[in-house]
Amino acid sequence: MDHDFKAESSSSAAPATPAAPDSSSTPTETAYMKRDRHIALRACDACRSRKQKCDxxxxxxxxxxxxGYKCEYQPIKETIKDKNGADTLAxxxxxxxxxxxxxxKVLESHQYIELIYEKVNSLPAFLASAGGSHEMSMGAAQQTPGQPRPREWQKGQHQYVSAVHKMMxxxxxxxxxxxxxxxxxxxxTVFTDEPYPSAMLEQQGLMHSLPHVGVDAHSPSRLPTAFVMGQIPQGWPWNKQYLESRSAVYxxxxxxxxxxxxxxLFVEVTLPSALYDSMQDSAESTLVLLVMALAEMALAEGSDFSISQSNYRVALEGTAVNVPPGLDFFNEARRRMGFSMADCTLENVQIFVLAGLxxxxxxxxxxxxxxxVQASLACHALINSEPAALDTSPRGDLIRRAFWHCCVIESGLNLEFGMPFSVLERWDGTISFENLFIHRIHRDSHVFDDHFYTHISLRGHALDFHRRLTAIAGPASASGPFSPGKAVLPDRLLNEVHAMDSELFRWRQSLPATVRWTEGAQVTGYPSPEQHSFSNAPYPAPGEVVMEGVQQAAGSMFYTSPPGIMAQDMTGVMLQGPSLIDRTRGVLDALLRTRYCYLRFLIYRPFIYRVLHYERITEQDQASAAECxxxxxxxxIISHPACRNKRLITCRFFWSHNLLGVLIILYLSGKNDRLKAVRSSLGEDFEHDAETTVSLCIKWIKDLKKVDASAEWCWxxxxxxxxLHDDERVITDTGHF
Incomplete structure (x- = not known):
């Protein structure tokens, strides 16, 4: 083979090297020779060594x-042209x-441009009334009847907004x-450039903070002086049995x-550790005190915020102070929180969560x-420092539960108030919420486990819907004054909303049997509120002055869980009514179903805007507004039993604002001609349910207005x-914790 190779090389050596072009070469021949040289640069190694042309x-x-030789090609060397292209791409x-x-930024500035357009559009009418030039009003006269005004399409105010204050x-x-x-x-405050959440929180901060005053010396929950110093005095009434019973309440x-x-883990590890250290300034002692404080809150449930007259205490200066249940425990916990606030431990995360509750x-x-926010930051630090702690162990389960608790709370605050997400968002797709309760032992625990899972999954749907609606009809996608093509957007919005509604329906159908419900099913279970020994019903009492257009609500609804008949307080006092665990399940059922209703209300709300503002609407717009x-x-959440257990409901200001949004929409549906026409097509049953809804929403806000600055503003x-029909004093009674 070597002999053949040498022979072939010698026989073909002459034609392999082209002759140098002379001055008489034609352009065609020169181009041909350049093409040959170009091809030769890409020849394989064997042909290069032979100095022969390669095909x-x-x-x-x-x-x-x-x-049979090994054929290898050298990588193509980067030319100046290639380098310039790479630099251009970079x-x-x-x-x-x-x-x-x-x-x-241009999209954000379109609202200011529209303000200028509105000012200019208002000039012709003013000048015409003042005898001004007729020519300046010609632009308005050229508007075709029935055609949407340009500023409606330009401003994109069919845009989706998740917050009620933005809807306002x-x-x-x-x-x-x-x-x-x-x-x-x-x-x-709603219409200014200042972010509404900041203004709301500033206004809420003007109210008095939680009092630091002591309690009456004869109060059974009074903390001994030695307790504050970290020593349990002799004869201390809070023995281990007492703490365990209060822990069971929590x-x-x-x-x-x-x-x-x-x-x-709490009963076998945390509580004994705190007692062994004589309630010193440890994280375990802080957790025990926070659990005691929340247990007192739970025992105070079953009554309205506005009917407890026993929570006034006299401060040292002689002034009356409104004191919430369990404040003594909470104040002691606050004094100890500083000693562990920088610890990177699970207990630190739990302390921040319970303090927030x-x-x-x-x-x-x-x-x-x-x-x-502090709980989220502490959880992030814990996960970063101990990634292996997320394994399937009792401690790993607790870390993941705390993580998802913070995520659910942050999502609600972001949707309604635009509060930014914390650093936990980056872990959202990596930390699973499956098998969070492998090591948990509790009676009927699977029911409450399913509730936690479904709330997490519903949070995922809420964020996904928010992202999709914002991309289609939110402020970031609102058309500017130079993009009239956005007029076809409502068709896409309609299709997307119907797809989201179908997803929600399939989600509800796939729920576990323990938390699934049937739409429109007759609700049974809890007896009516007047059968309990509570001193006030969650509905207007007979003869009470009610608001205009509001009927008195009667009966209970949306609750199917079987109640307990008698419940005994840990102090031995018998209370008539459902047991604590049944009331808790009632709140969970109400929260889950209300969040489902809230999401449907949210995704269909853009069509309310279309009916209110657009001159030309379709039957699909009207049907979607009717769905809203x-x-x-x-x-x-506004019905029994949830309305009587508001302290168990987290983010009450979130619900107060959204109930205000419901009141505004229902009010407009009775005043605005076009929305009134949509409402009239829904029948008499809708009218009755709407009046009941208005009554219960007002009752919710009224019950909180004296202890909640946000609810007071909604009120x-x-x-x-x-x-009101009559004197305001009838319906604005004093509210307490």
Missing amino acids: EQKPKCGWCKRT AVNRIEPKVHETHD AWRVVRQTLEAVHPKIMNLE FDSFNLIHPVLDHK YYECCSRHKEFWTMT LRACLLWP SIARALYP
């Missing part, structure tokens, strides 16, 4: 295939984010609110809704948000929209 066949050229990649950022900035809603009497306090109430603690029970929303009105009705709007 460049892949994977083997013709000569290597005939002779420059484009650097510029592209800035282009998108500029584009987003809609033109028709704003005009309605500004026209009502008496004037609504701090209404201008684990039958708050921990079933927010399962961040483990009952067995107590603040929310006291309607201290700013502090609740602060504690939630149906989704407003009879949210289970000022509800009063203005639904004025």
Whole structure:
């Protein structure tokens, strides 16, 4: 073979090297020779060594295939042209984010441009009335009847908004609110450039903070002086049995809704450790005190916020102070929190979570948000420092439960108030919420476990719907003054909303049997409120002055869980009514179903805007607006038993604002001609349910207005929209914890 190779090389050596072109070469010959040189640069190694032309066949050229030689091609060297192209691509990649950022700023500025358009459009009418030039009003006269005004399509106000205070900035809603009497306090806060959550939290912060005063010396829950110093005095009434009984109250109430603690671990490890250290300044002692405080809150449930007259205490200065249940325990926990606030431990995360829950029970929303952020940061630090702690162990289960608790709370705050997500968001797709309760032992635990799982999965749907609707019809996608093509957007919006509604329906059908419910089923279970020994019913009493257009609500609804007949307090006092664990399950059922109703209300709400503002609407728009009105009705959270256990409901200000949104929509459906036509097509049953819904929403807000600044602001709007028949004093009784 070597002989053949040498012979072939010698025989073909002459034609292998082309002759140098002379001055008489034609352009065609020169181009041919350049093409030959171009091909020679890509010859295989064997042909290069032979100095012969290569046909460049892949994977083997013709000569290597005939002779059996290994055919290899050298990588193509980067030319100056290729390098310039790479540099250009890198420059484009650097510029592209800035282009998108500029584009987003232009979209954000379209509202200011529209303000100028509105000012200009208002000039012709003014000048015409003043005898001005007729020519300046020609633009308005050229508007085709029935055609949507340009500013409607330009501004994109069919845009989806998740927050009620942003919905209040809609033109028709704003005009309605500004026209009502008496004037609504701090209404201008909604329409200013200042972020509404900041203004709301600042206003809420003006109220008095939780008191630090002591208690009466004869109070059974009074903390001895030596207890504050970390020493349990002789004859201390809170022995281990007392603490275990109060712990059982907490684990039958708050921990079933927010399962961040483990009952067995708490009783066998945390509580003995705190008692062994004589309640010193340890994380275990802080957890025990927070559990005691929340247990007192749970025992105070079953009554309205506004009927407890025994929570006034006299401070040292002689002034009356409104004291929530369990405040003594909570104040002691607050004194100890500073010693462990920087620890990177699971107990630190749990302390922040429980402190936030107590603040929310006291309607201290700013502090609740602060504690939630602290819990998220502590959880993030714990996961970063101990990634292996997320394994399937009792401690790993608790870490993942705390993680998902923080995620669910943050999602609600982001949807309604635009609060930013914490660093936990980056772990969202990596931490599973499956098998969170492998090591948990509790009676009927699977029922409450299923509730926790379904709330997490529903959170995922809520964030997905929010992202999709914002991309289609949100502020970031609102068309500017130079993009009239956005007029076809509602068709896409309609299809997307119907797809989301179908997803929600399939989600509900796939729920476990323990938490699934049937739409429109007759609700049975709890007896009516008047059969209990509670001193007030959650509905207007006979003869009570009610608001205009509101019927008195009667009966219970949306509850199917069997109640307990008698419940015994840990102090030995017999209380008539459902047991604590049954009331907790009732709250969980109401929360799950209300969140489902809320999501349907949210995804169909853009069509309410279309009916209110657009001159030309379709039958599909009207049908979708009707679906939104149906989704407003009879949210289970405002009915018995949830309405009587508000302290067990986290983020009450979230629900107060959304119930206000329901009141506004139902009010407009009775006042606005076009929305009124949609409402009239829904029949008499809708009218009855709508009046009941208005009554219960007002009752919810009224019950909180004296202890919750956010509810007080919502109450000022509800009063203005639904004025009283008689003296205001009848319906504005003093509220307490």
